[in-house]
Amino acid sequence: MSSSRTSPSRATASVASILKESADRHADAVAVVVGPTETTYSELWAETRAYAGALRAKGVTEGSRVAMLVPNVTDFPRVYYAILSLGAVAVPIHALLKQHEIEYVLHDSGSAMLVCAAPLLGEGAPGAGLAGVDVVTVLAPPDLVTGFDRLEALAEAAEPIDTYVPRDPFDTATILYTSGTTGQPKGAEGSHFSLLEQTNALLLSTFKIEAGDRLLGALPLFHTFGQTCTMNVAFRAGATMVMVPKFDGDTALRVMVEQHCDIFMGVPTMYMALLDAATRTESRPSLKYAISGGAALPVAIIDRFRETFGAEIHEGYGLTETSPVATFNHVGRTPRPGTIGTAIWGVDVEVADPSVSDSIVLMPNGSIGEIVVRGHNIMNGYLNRPDDTEKAIVDGWFRTGDLATKDDDGYFTIVDRTKDMIIRNGYNVYPRQVEEVLASHPDVRMAAVFGVPHETHGQEIEAAVVLAPESTTSPDDLIAFVAEEIAAYKYPRVVHVLDALPLGPSGKVLKRELVQRFAPAHA
Structure with a gap:
């Protein structure tokens, strides 16, 4: 789906136009803030074009798939839009994946290269090695020997591109991997059209973001929420994205x-x-x-x-x-x-x-x-x-x-x-309803409700909670609190107090890990 189908008689599009057009319209406005460093739109576009020239010199061309393992720093948009500017496909990878998980994404996506931030080379380099994929680094100090080409140095030596390569609107722009709650993660192919139209619809009639607004960019940019709703929308509006790397x-x-x-x-x-x-x-x-x-x-x-x-x-x-x-x-x-x-x-x-x-x-x-x-x-x-x-x-x-x-x-x-629904004694129990009640308790900071196998009831209802540091509330107190608010077949029979809940790349609670952790006692 990612091969070019453009022709002179057909419409073209590129997600890279988001940055290019704002660099034209808001040249001196600040696009990105990371710590004390501010980067204007004109600077960001110039740096992006330089990165694109370096990637082109390394063989990246229209339809190439280029993976990127970069945290929430200015190099993320530089690399992302550089890949898209060449008519290539960006494959962002979750920054906390381990080498075999990285190998899987590189293999499955058919990526020809991995652009990896130096702090993430510990897992990124072995993963790329297992996949047989070339590695280029960013954020590596000049005196740090990594064994890989530095994209910054390549950009200084290469000829920057003039502008982005036009694409057929339905060519694939990004491949984003789902969290894999069942089976292996799947690569969802987002087209230039769908991503651009999403950005425009959010900006025009959904959110209210204007040039001069300042958004906190805390959502991970490798994930669709941060990538589209924060980065693409902010840049399309000419707003400022203030990034928090962690x-x-x-x-x-x-x-x-x-x-x-x-x-x-x-x-x-x-x-x-x-x-x-x-x-x-x-x-x-x-x-x-x-x-x-x-x-x-x-x-x-x-x-x-x-x-x-x-x-x-x-x-x-x-x-x-x-x-x-x-x-x-x-x-x-x-x-x-x-x-x-x-x-x-x-x-x-x-x-x-x-x-x-x-x-x-x-x-x-x-x-x-x-x-x-x-x-x-x-x-x-x-x-x-x-x-x-x-x-x-x-x-x-x-x-x-x-x-x-x-x-x-x-x-x-x-x-x-649908997969989280609990069936206890033939009755449907929706965890969110129970979580709403738990969240209303003044001492509960986070809550997750899940079902575990049970010989008599089919499934039993359990909950995991994170409490306020000073809390003296007991699990029995919480069970009684919920039992007062909802029907008897819905309240959790066991509450586990944890220091933290397991979270996925987008901040969702990984209930399957809770089930795996607490189910054996009921097996």
């Missing part, structure tokens, strides 16, 4: 105050960390609003955030395969806490019968069903997996695997993932 609540709060950030985007775990950090300082940023996605955000957290920071959280919903946003509590309208909003411009979102796999059977409003999406934001497909693509995209609709209801105003409320 997120923690105290650092993020301090940087937002020091850098006068007025918009925050994060996943639920980030909001919980910010609220925790706010208990240790009275400093607050002047936020216009905040955006949440990646997983359901408990209403109790939304309320606490409003009280603490004086800003509303606008929650949305999407997946890697939908570029990513499908629904959102649009900025400019009063958000409805507990919902994921309405469909974004140009995208259809409905609820379908999850028991029918070979066609889409839409269900009436108010029914619990599977969220299905169609529109300009749908991926080209899963790389080299036509069977998986056929199962996922049916009658033009992408099947998300998430359960929700839709009301008569078009607002969706997530119920849960």
Whole structure:
């Protein structure tokens, strides 16, 4: 899907135009801030063109697949847009993967090269070696001998490109790997059209971001949320992205105050960390609003955030395969806490019968069903997996695997993932409902509810929580608290108090790890 199909008689497009056009329109505006270093749009585009010239000299051309293992620093957009400027395909890799996981992504994507940040060579270099892929480094000091070419030095010696290579709108621009909750991760191919149209739709009628706004870039840029919603949208608007290379609540709060950030985007775990950090300082940023996605955000957290920071959280919903946003509590309208909003411009979102796999059977409003999406934001497909693509995209609709209801105003409320639903004594239990109750307890900082095998009940309900440091609340206290609020078949029979919950690349709680950890006692 990533080969060029352009011709003089057809339309062209490139995600690289996002940076190029803003460099023309906002040349002296600051595009990126990392620590004390500021980079303007004109500087970023010039550095990107130089990187592209270096990659071209190394053999990267139209349709090449180039992997990148780079953290949240200025080199991420430099490398990302350099790859796209050449008409090549960017394959961002999660910065915490181990060598065999990196080898898998490189093999599966057919990447010809890995651009790896020097601090990540410990896993990146062996992974590339196993895959037989060439490595070029960034962020390596000149006096550090790595055994690999430094992209910065190559850029100084190479001829910069003049501008980006035009592509067919439906050529693949990025290959982003899903988290692999079942089986091996799959590479979702995002087209130039879907990524550009997503960016424009978010900027025009979903978010409210303008030149001069300052966004905290704490979301990992290798993930679709940070890459599209923060980086591409900010750059398209001519706004400033203030980056935090490694997120923690105290650092993020301090940087937002020091850098006068007025918009925050994060996943639920980030909001919980910010609220925790706010208990240790009275400093607050002047936020216009905040955006949440990646997983359901408990209403109790939304309320606490409003009280603490004086800003509303606008929650949305999407997946890697939908570029990513499908629904959102649009900025400019009063958000409805507990919902994921309405469909974004140009995208259809409905609820379908999850028991029918070979066609889409839409269900009436108010029914619990599977969220299905169609529109300009749908991926080209899963790389080299036509069977998986056929199962996922049916009658033009992408099947998300998430359960929700839709009301008569078009607002969706997530119920849960189909695979996370617990069946206890034949009754359906949706973990999110139980998590909402746990999150309302004043001592609970994070909570995850999951099912474990049980001889008598089929599955038993358990929970894992992270408590406030000073808390004296016991697991039995929490069980009794939840049992007072919901039906007897729904409350957790066991609560595990942990120092931290296992998190995936996008900040989602990895419930499968909790199941693996606590299920043996019930086997």
